Amino acid sequence: MNAEERIIELRNELNKHNHNYYVLNAPEISDKEFDMLMKELETLEKDHPELHDPLSPTQRVGSDLTKGFEHIIHERPMLSLSNTYTISEVDEWFDRVKKGLEGQDFEITGEMKYDGTSISLTYENGRLMRAVTRGDGTQGDDVTANVKTIKSIPLVLQPGDWPEKFEIRGEILMPWKVFDELNKEREYNEEPLFANPRNAASGTLKTQDPREVAKRKLDAIFYYLLSDNLPYDTHFANMEAARKWGFKVSGEMKILHSVEEVDAYIDYWDIARKELPVATDGLVFKVNSLRQQLNLGYTAKSPRWAVAFKFNPENACTQLKFVSFETGRMGIVTPVANLEPVLLSGTIVKRASLHNADIMKELDIHEKDWLYVEKGGEIIPKITGVDESRRNPDSKPVEFVSHCPVCGSALVNKEGDAAWICPNKYGCRPQITGRIEHFCARRMMNIDGVGEETAELLYDKGLVKTSADLYGLTKEQLSILDRFGDKSAERILNGVETSKQVPFERVVYALSIPNVGETTAKRVAKSVKSMERMQAMSVEELQSIPDVGPIVAQGIFDYLRDPINVENIKRLSDAGLQMQLSEEKMLSAGTALEGKSIVISGTFANHSREEYKEMIEANGGKNVGSISKKTSFVLAGENMGPSKLEKCQKLGIPIISEDEFLEMLKNAD
Numbered sequence: 001m002n003a004e005e006r007i008i009e010l011r012n013e014l015n016k017h018n019h020n021y022y023v024l025n026a027p028e029i030s031d032k033e034f035d036m037l038m039k040e041l042e043t044l045e046k047d048h049p050e051l052h053d054p055l056s057p058t059q060r061v062g063s064d065l066t067k068g069f070e071h072i073i074h075e076r077p078m079l080s081l082s083n084t085y086t087i088s089e090v091d092e093w094f095d096r097v098k099k100g101l102e103g104q105d106f107e108i109t110g111e112m113k114y115d116g117t118s119i120s121l122t123y124e125n126g127r128l129m130r131a132v133t134r135g136d137g138t139q140g141d142d143v144t145a146n147v148k149t150i151k152s153i154p155l156v157l158q159p160g161d162w163p164e165k166f167e168i169r170g171e172i173l174m175p176w177k178v179f180d181e182l183n184k185e186r187e188y189n190e191e192p193l194f195a196n197p198r199n200a201a202s203g204t205l206k207t208q209d210p211r212e213v214a215k216r217k218l219d220a221i222f223y224y225l226l227s228d229n230l231p232y233d234t235h236f237a238n239m240e241a242a243r244k245w246g247f248k249v250s251g252e253m254k255i256l257h258s259v260e261e262v263d264a265y266i267d268y269w270d271i272a273r274k275e276l277p278v279a280t281d282g283l284v285f286k287v288n289s290l291r292q293q294l295n296l297g298y299t300a301k302s303p304r305w306a307v308a309f310k311f312n313p314e315n316a317c318t319q320l321k322f323v324s325f326e327t328g329r330m331g332i333v334t335p336v337a338n339l340e341p342v343l344l345s346g347t348i349v350k351r352a353s354l355h356n357a358d359i360m361k362e363l364d365i366h367e368k369d370w371l372y373v374e375k376g377g378e379i380i381p382k383i384t385g386v387d388e389s390r391r392n393p394d395s396k397p398v399e400f401v402s403h404c405p406v407c408g409s410a411l412v413n414k415e416g417d418a419a420w421i422c423p424n425k426y427g428c429r430p431q432i433t434g435r436i437e438h439f440c441a442r443r444m445m446n447i448d449g450v451g452e453e454t455a456e457l458l459y460d461k462g463l464v465k466t467s468a469d470l471y472g473l474t475k476e477q478l479s480i481l482d483r484f485g486d487k488s489a490e491r492i493l494n495g496v497e498t499s500k501q502v503p504f505e506r507v508v509y510a511l512s513i514p515n516v517g518e519t520t521a522k523r524v525a526k527s528v529k530s531m532e533r534m535q536a537m538s539v540e541e542l543q544s545i546p547d548v549g550p551i552v553a554q555g556i557f558d559y560l561r562d563p564i565n566v567e568n569i570k571r572l573s574d575a576g577l578q579m580q581l582s583e584e585k586m587l588s589a590g591t592a593l594e595g596k597s598i599v600i601s602g603t604f605a606n607h608s609r610e611e612y613k614e615m616i617e618a619n620g621g622k623n624v625g626s627i628s629k630k631t632s633f634v635l636a637g638e639n640m641g642p643s644k645l646e647k648c649q650k651l652g653i654p655i656i657s658e659d660e661f662l663e664m665l666k667n668a669d
């Protein structure tokens with residue numbers, strides 16, 4: 001078998017396994033076997049650039065940065081559905097259909113209304129050509145590069161009776177599990193949380209970097225097939241066909257024959273939908289026969305042959321026990337409603353954040369009030385209101401505290417900011433232990449064994465007050481602590497030791513500088529290059545770092561001038577922590593390649609392709625896929641593809657070796 005045949009065979013194999021895994025949930029081979037096939041294909045494709053196919057399974061990672069999205073006019077406008085909120089409204093729609101069809105027999109399909117972001121895919125000759133968002137219904141954004149990263153979407157269809165050209169519409173979704181994990185991570189990094197999976201899915205789809213999209217594990221379910229020559233004359237049969245071609249189609253779809261069956265379907269799914277792995281906000285009913293759909297036609301905005309039934313967002317009313325005020329690592333005091341436990345969307349809710357003084361005031365909560373708690377598409381329960389009719393006339397409004405509930409300091413508040421802050425940074429227990437815990441966490445210094453409880457214990461026993469104290473801990477000190485054996489003491493000391501190798505950007509993140517989360521820390525570290533320089537910079541200089549605004553810059557500046565922090569940073573530096581960027585990272589920060597279009601080709605000895613790509617981007621250059629007149633140079637490793645070589649020679653494009661490239665960046669610095 002020659003290379004071309006093997007490449008084709010591998011692509012087919014991998015497409016099949018992707019489908020088994022992501023659509024059918026029934027993998028036939030192990031992850032390892034899958035990875036090996038993928039590796040083989042990658043190697044073969046690298047050796048044979050002339051056989052490149054943008055729809056090869058290797059191309060799902062998406063490597064090109066798409067700046068902005070092109071607007072595409074939909075061939076057929078993407079209409080919305082008319083909504084109903086009660087069973088009787090659905091029954092009325094059923095009657096209107098019956099009347100419109102003048103006594104003909106008809107069937108209805110019932111299916112889930114998925115709560116994601118809608119997408120239209122166009123296939124030609126069994127291959128994905130384009131993915132466009134709904135936009136305003138007439139035109140949407142071309143998000144093909146991002147959609148290609150979604151593993152359950154077939155890039156090339158399974159053999160079948162698909163029309164030569166068709167459009168399929170569906171919903172891009174973020175499964176609950178993925179959503180929960182994403183938000184946990186964002187909470188940890190102090191990034192704003194997504195309110196629900198729908199926002200997370202649409203936000204992700206609009207991300208400019210397909211690699212980021214690939215990481216987010218989106219899914220897609222399809223519900224509408226459009227073409228001039230559909231294979232079957234009912235919606236149900238067409239969707240079943242689409243399932244066979246490789247699409248994920250709603251498994252809950254059912255044919256219904258009477259208004260009673262429609263009502264029973266609603267009753268059933270109103271409860272059962274809570275068990276589904278993805279968010280739904282209702283049901284959709286459609287007339288099954290395409291001919292009858294045509295008969296019924298459209299109003300200006302929506303089809304007469306379909307209707308949506310929206311579920312009520314789940315809510316409950318429960319009594320407030322008390323409002324607690326909790327001080328966090330950054331000193332912010334958050335009011336929390338402690339509730340009589342109540343069951344909501346499958347979980348027992350006992351607490352709900354009231355966020356800040358302004359929100360609390362707006363709700364006008366009184367002691368022992370009965371509160372409405374809602375958990376529609378949102379994971380975090382939300383207090384939406386008060387049942388005033390159940391309020392005891394003598395009960396007083398709950399006031400926001402004026403002093404820190406832990407250390408008693410008078411709270412302060414910045415103009416125009418709703419947050420009240422305990423200013424006692426170095427004397428307030430949760431702030432101190434919170435900073436220690438943050439410093440040791442996995443994404444910061446990764447000191448295994450120091451979580452919330454241990455941080456509190458180390459502080460309470462007088463061993464650790466600031467992060468630098470960790471580096472003076474001894475085995476004897478740790479071993480005499482309750483609950484601490486030799487083993488856990490050793491684990492912590494090992495973690496402390498290895499943390500000295502943690503790169504500078506994570507040290508910056510670990511320090512708990514106000515408003516400096518993971519991404520900002522990376523940006524700042526890359527730009528300032530060393531702690532020494534950062535300490536010498538003015539607010540204006542700090543503000544010139546990309547993404548650093550006046551508030552963040554001032555926060556960094558003040559932090560670095562606080563004598564306690566100055567002392568702590570000095571001790572950390574003396575302990576041997578990385579206080580400057582590694583040489584490698586230094587290479588990747590600057591403007592040396594501004595305005596240059598660079599093609600990467602071949603295999604490399606010093607860094608991975610991905611790392612070179614990052615270096616190019618960090619230095620202001622652009623990594624492009626193919627050689628053209630506009631290419632500035634080709635960064636070439638071993639085994640550069642022969643066709644690329646030829647093209648370079650023809651167009652007179654310089655070829656630069658790995659060493660020359662690294663030298664170039666070093667000198668530019």
Ligand code: IVH
Pocket residue numbers: 079080081082111112113114115117118119134170171223224284303306308
């Ligand atoms: S059919 C012309 N089926 O709901 C009818 N839509 O308000 C085309 N949606 O924009 C839509 N699940 O994003 C249909 N099973 C389903 C659906 C569904 C969710 C969304 C879709 C559409 C909106 C309509």
